[in-house]
Structures are given as C-alpha cells and as structure tokens.
Amino acid sequence: MAEPLRIALAGLGTVGAGVIRLLDANRELITRRAGREIAIVAVSARDRTKDRGVDLSRFAWEDDMTAMAARGDVDVVVELVGGSDGPALTLARNAIRDGKALVTANKAMIAHHGLSLAKEAETAGVALKFEAAVAGGIPVIKGLREGAAANAIERIYGILNGTCNYILSTMEDTGRDFGDVLGDAQRLGYAESDPTFDIEGIDAAHKLSILASIAFGAELDFANVDTTGISALRAADIAQAESLGYVIRLIGLAETDQGGGGQTRLFQRVQPCLVPYGHPLAHVDGPTNAVVTEGNFSGRLLFQGAGAGDGPTASAVVADLIDIARGEIGAAFSVPVDELEKLEPATSGHRMGRRYIRFAVNDRPGVLAEITAAMRDAGVSIESLLQKGRQTEEGEVLVAIVTHEGPESAVVKALDLLDGSPSLTAPPLVMQLLGG
Incomplete structure (x- = not known):
C-alpha cells in the first residue's frame, strides 16, 4: 500500500473535531477506499487547552497555524478556520505555494479569492478542493x-x-x-x-x-x-x-x-x-x-x-481528502482558470414572472386606490389583492398583491411611483413566485 497521506488540520471547532472523529471511526473503510491511510500529523487552533472531546496528544501542535504550510511531513493542509481574509487566506496561499494540497470549508474565502487560489494551485500542480464550502455534506x-x-x-x-x-x-x-x-x-x-x-x-x-x-x-x-x-x-x-x-x-x-x-x-x-x-x-x-x-x-x-453540522461537513472534508489520496486533482472549477468565461452580469428588468408585493400602510381612505393606480400606470396587471386586518394600535395594515406574469421592470416602476408616499409605513416587500 502507498505511503499515508499526511494532513495538517487548522481549526478545531465543531467541524475540525468532527474530521478527527470521522477519521478515527471509519479508518479502515477510508483506507480501503482511498488506497492509502489518511493520517493527521499536525493541528492548530487558538486555544490549546480547550477540551474538544478528541485526543490531540498524538498530533504535533502548532501555535502559529501558518507554520504548518512549511512542515516537511505534511502533504495536505485542511483549513477550517473561516473568514474571507486574514490568517485563513494566508495559510491557504502559503500551503499552495509550498506545494501542499488545500482542502477548505471556507465559502467566503472561495467566493472572494477562489480564482486566484485556483490559479496558484494549477501553477503548483496541487489540488484545491472545497466540497464542504457549499451545502455541508451534500456532494x-x-x-x-x-x-x-x-x-x-x-x-x-x-x-x-x-x-x-x-x-x-x-x-x-x-x-x-x-x-x-x-x-x-x-x-x-x-x-x-x-x-x-x-x-x-x-x-x-x-x-x-x-x-x-x-x-x-x-x-x-x-x-x-x-x-x-x-x-x-x-x-x-x-x-x-x-x-x-x-x-x-x-x-x-x-x-x-x-x-x-x-x-x-x-x-x-x-x-x-x-x-x-x-x-x-x-x-x-x-x-x-x-x-x-x-x-x-x-x-x-x-x-x-x-447543510451544516460536524458530521455532514466533516464527511465532505474527508471525501475531498480521499480524492487527493487517490491522486484525483482536477481543476477546482471544472476547467482551468484561464478557460473560465468572464460573463457580464445580466440585468433583471426584462425577466418575466409573477410576484407577491406586500405593503405596510396606514389604514385610511384612498390608500388602496393609490397603490392600484401606481400599478396601473406602471403596467402591472393585478391577479389578486388581499388585505389583512388591523395589525397595530396605530392602525397599520398589510396589503398584498399577487401580479399576473409580467416584466420585473414594471414592478420596479410601480414601486418608484410609490416611493416616498406617506401612506407607506415600511418599504414594500417583493417576492418572486417560483416557477411563475
């Protein structure tokens, strides 16, 4: 059997402790599926004395987690610290530049810096994996x-x-x-x-x-x-x-x-x-x-x-480690970074659909007429109008409109016409009807 895949684990919160427990509980099964043992050799967290319900004495402890990237006995760094920047990003970049694969559950860091990290990983020829960053244990x-x-x-x-x-x-x-x-x-x-x-x-x-x-x-x-x-x-x-x-x-x-x-x-x-x-x-x-x-x-x-929790998220982290143990690197975003398309953001005004629009208004004559007139002038077709009873001592009521299918731009125009109206006690709430 191949040499063990050696792991440095940064972050020993709920998920980090869950990764250790999972590797302990399913060690034999994971080794068979990975084709080699997956072994944690070093860990780091803010508080060395905290009881996390797992035995940490068998691992080397690093007070400075960024030092783990330079360890010669580490193949993969697992980042479970969180935060889009700061120590987590420094660790990620150092690990990749030092030729270590990186596994992370950090959705903020990937959303903000994923492209640059993926490019660096491609240059270094190492894996960047982040299954646990989206939807917990769902693959x-x-x-x-x-x-x-x-x-x-x-x-x-x-x-x-x-x-x-x-x-x-x-x-x-x-x-x-x-x-x-x-x-x-x-x-x-x-x-x-x-x-x-x-x-x-x-x-x-x-x-x-x-x-x-x-x-x-x-x-x-x-x-x-x-x-x-x-x-x-x-x-x-x-x-x-x-x-x-x-x-x-x-x-x-x-x-x-x-x-x-x-x-x-x-x-x-x-x-x-x-x-x-x-x-x-x-x-x-x-x-x-x-x-x-x-x-x-x-x-x-x-x-x-x-979508969260120690077990499901740890499961996703270890699944990434198994892929790396098998030698499955692949492009972080399915294709190399240079081949990703730069798509301009789409505007929403032309998007068709039905919408629910809720108004909080003063309960006084003429309010409904004002709202329906704005809808008419903007070209919004009303499918139904619902009014709830008195909600507060001040007389505020809720009025809800469901529109027929139409462009979003018409709803935006109607709300612009009502902007600043003394009849409204709060900004209107607009929700799309999914599938319509």
Whole structure:
C-alpha cells in the first residue's frame, strides 16, 4: 500500500473535531477506499487547552497555524478556520505555494479569492478542493463537476442556508414572528450571535456564486449576486403565502441569459420566494439544504441533505481528502482558470414572472386606490389583492398583491411611483413566485 497521506488540520471547532472523529471511526473503510491511510500529523487552533472531546496528544501542535504550510511531513493542509481574509487566506496561499494540497470549508474565502487560489494551485500542480464550502455534506460540487459534467447546465437554484430555512419553516409551523424565531435559532445554535451573514442572504450568496462558476464555467462573480435576506418577513406573509398555496423559502438562483447582440450574461440572485406546495423545495424543512440543477440531457437533479453540522461537513472534508489520496486533482472549477468565461452580469428588468408585493400602510381612505393606480400606470396587471386586518394600535395594515406574469421592470416602476408616499409605513416587500 502507498505511503499515508499526511494532513495538517487548522481549526478545531465543531467541524475540525468532527474530521478527527470521522477519521478515527471509519479508518479502515477510508483506507480501503482511498488506497492509502489518511493520517493527521499536525493541528492548530487558538486555544490549546480547550477540551474538544478528541485526543490531540498524538498530533504535533502548532501555535502559529501558518507554520504548518512549511512542515516537511505534511502533504495536505485542511483549513477550517473561516473568514474571507486574514490568517485563513494566508495559510491557504502559503500551503499552495509550498506545494501542499488545500482542502477548505471556507465559502467566503472561495467566493472572494477562489480564482486566484485556483490559479496558484494549477501553477503548483496541487489540488484545491472545497466540497464542504457549499451545502455541508451534500456532494453538490462533486455532482456538478463529475456526475453532470456532460451536461450544459441551464439553471441551478435551491435552499443554501440552513439558518434561514429553520427560521422560515418554524414561522410556518408556529405562526410566530421573525424576531421571536431568530432568538430561538440563536439559543439552539442554528444562528450566530451576529446572524447578519445568514439572515441577510450573504452566506447563501457566497455559495451561489461558487455553484454558478462551476455550473456555467464562468469566473466567480460574488459582487454581482443580487441579495435580499429574510429579516423583513412577517408572520402575516407566511400565512398569506399559505392561503395562496405556497411556502416561503430563501432561494438562490443562477442562470445564463442572452443579452443584446447574443452575448451570454450571468444572472445570480438570492431572495425569499413563494414556492408552490407541489415543488420539491416546498418540503425542505428545518436546517436542511437542497439544490436543484437542470441539465440539457440529465433533466432536473435534486441534491438534498444536512447543510451544516460536524458530521455532514466533516464527511465532505474527508471525501475531498480521499480524492487527493487517490491522486484525483482536477481543476477546482471544472476547467482551468484561464478557460473560465468572464460573463457580464445580466440585468433583471426584462425577466418575466409573477410576484407577491406586500405593503405596510396606514389604514385610511384612498390608500388602496393609490397603490392600484401606481400599478396601473406602471403596467402591472393585478391577479389578486388581499388585505389583512388591523395589525397595530396605530392602525397599520398589510396589503398584498399577487401580479399576473409580467416584466420585473414594471414592478420596479410601480414601486418608484410609490416611493416616498406617506401612506407607506415600511418599504414594500417583493417576492418572486417560483416557477411563475
């Protein structure tokens, strides 16, 4: 049997400890499948004294994790520290430049610096792998790079953030409001003490940009992901969607678009959407992720499973290590960096669809007429108009409109006409009806 694949592990949080436990529990099976033993030789974390529930005495300890990249007894560096820049990025670059393969679960670093890291890995002739950076234990990156490699991917979309999905499905089940459920999510460990990256859609946007690059052979373009989170949602929106036959989910969607002159452009958006009960994503509850890809020959493929947690994410990390042990390097984004297309961002004004628009307004005569007049003047056709009862002592009510299919530009124009209206007590909330 070949010599062991020697690992340096940076970051001993939930996932790092999970990697150690997984390698211990399934050592014989992993060795058979990898064709060689996968052995951790060095570790690093901020606190050397913390009890992580695993035996660390058998590994060399590095107080400075960046020093692990220079160790002569290391073949692969596993980065589980997090953060788009700082020590994690320094470690990643040093490891690659020192001829070490790199495995990471760091979606922010890949979204911001993945192209430069991939280019450096190609130059050094080492692997860069990041299955664990997107959708936890779901092998969606491997599915795109390998299982669907023969297909032209037409669209990729899905539920990419377990925190938001837990909050939305709990609001749906209990009728409670956003802030109340967010507090529960924080107490249960599903949401961070500062949940901004999750609830404002940034985490999902990081993941979407990575998936879009692999799916469409395009350069990473996180900066042009149009991102809206779930913090403006109310329990009334969840109930209203239910009455219409929908659930609300935070959806990341990417697809290519033909712009002027036949130029291919890339559309990327993260936003809460109304998902019909009959769609597979409507039944994805709790802290679960699900990704749908549509290939020109494979048709619709659904990847679903745990999007986070020590076990699922550790599973994805070790799967990458097994690939490296087998000698499977490959291009990080399916094709060499120089062959990735630079796609201009697609505009959204011409995009057709049905939309849910919710207004919080003062309960006084003439408000509905003002809203419907703006819709009429902008060319928005109203399919249904729903008004909830009095919501506050001040007399605020919620008015919801579902539009017929039409261009997004018409909705934007209608909202521009209403901008600054004293009748509105909060900015309108717009959600796409998925599939319509």
